[in-house]
Amino acid sequence: MPELPEVETVRRGLIPVMEGKQIIRADVRRPDLRWPFPENMAARLTGKVVERLRRRSKYILADLDSGETLLIHLGMSGRMLISTGTHPEIQKHDHVVFHMQDDARVVFNDVRRFGAMDMAMSATIADHKLLASIGPEPLGNSFDESYLVERLKGKHTPVKNALLDQRIVAGLGNIYVCEVLLRAGISPTKKAGQLSAAMVRSLVPIIRDVLGEAIESGGSSLKDYRQADGELGYFQHSFRAYGREGKPCLTTDCKGEIQRIVQAGRSTFYCAQCQR
The missing domain is CATH 3.20.190.10 (MutM-like, N-terminal)
Structure with a gap:
């Protein structure tokens, strides 16, 4: 999607x-x-x-x-x-x-x-019933470090699932959450409430960077997606985690490789070596 x-x-x-x-x-x-x-x-x-x-x-x-x-x-x-x-x-x-x-x-x-x-x-x-419960936009001013620290506090769900929760932050999907967590060095299986405040705060600028880069690149073009003018997006060429199972991790000085697990019925791609 x-x-x-x-x-x-x-x-x-x-x-x-x-x-x-x-x-x-x-x-x-x-x-x-x-x-x-x-x-x-x-x-x-x-x-x-x-x-x-x-x-x-x-x-x-x-x-x-x-x-x-x-x-x-x-x-x-x-x-x-x-x-x-x-x-x-x-x-x-x-x-x-x-x-x-x-x-x-x-x-x-x-x-x-x-x-x-x-x-x-x-x-x-x-x-509207489709919009009423959606959280703040990740590129907007209301999504900041203090907000995310408060929303993740005490949560027992894995951090990846928490970031996919549209009630917490709007629009984040499976692909880009994988990318965000790799850059942040955070394991997708770690409980959201166990993250330090500093780790949670670090997620906000990374989320904005990943989304901003994807938008500037024209979006990804997985499966049936096309831009409005019919041309393919090409951010998928910049993926460091998503879809790279078995390939070397691209994080500097990391010797690990990307693994795939399933969380809540969705594929998660991450590096166990550098994501803790």
Whole structure:
């Protein structure tokens, strides 16, 4: 599933053709994806101007001049595909089509249909059932050392599971948590509450660095993920932990190798030599 950097990359790719632009027509080509589309979604989108495109965790939010917000979740294989001028033919899995002003077109393509769209009033979108319990953004000011120390204090779950908890921090996924913990030299199996305050504080700048690098690199392109313009992201070439089972650890002066274990049904990649 696309993680925060991938979703942020898609958002940035959509801004030139959607933000400040009118949706001339919206075509909704099936009744549902993961869940049913909101009632009269096509009519509620058609003719509206996208005043702002923003991101909350792994969701893209399009604030409309009607006072409503369109919530988009890419799911496992969702893609937002842009074309201008000459448009390719609509394909079987092109489920929602946004015909934008300036002869641009944005298509939501989702082979597995695990993605989702919903609409709600912009003034109350933060209370939407998918967003209400999400913690602070890891790149925002409210996510700082003091906050994370307090939230991890006394927790008996492994630190990796704690960082994946969207109630603690928004948008962190399996790939980037593995990368963060390797850089921090912290074992993913260590209980969150057993980390010293200094160790917890060290995680905050590392989280920001890893996510920032991934965003600048265009996101990772595992499986079905693509950027909005259809080009592959390439942060996966910089992975030090994820997917490198049996390969030498790239940490300076470390002689270990990357191992794979399973935690809460997800693959964890780490180096037992330098992650304690």
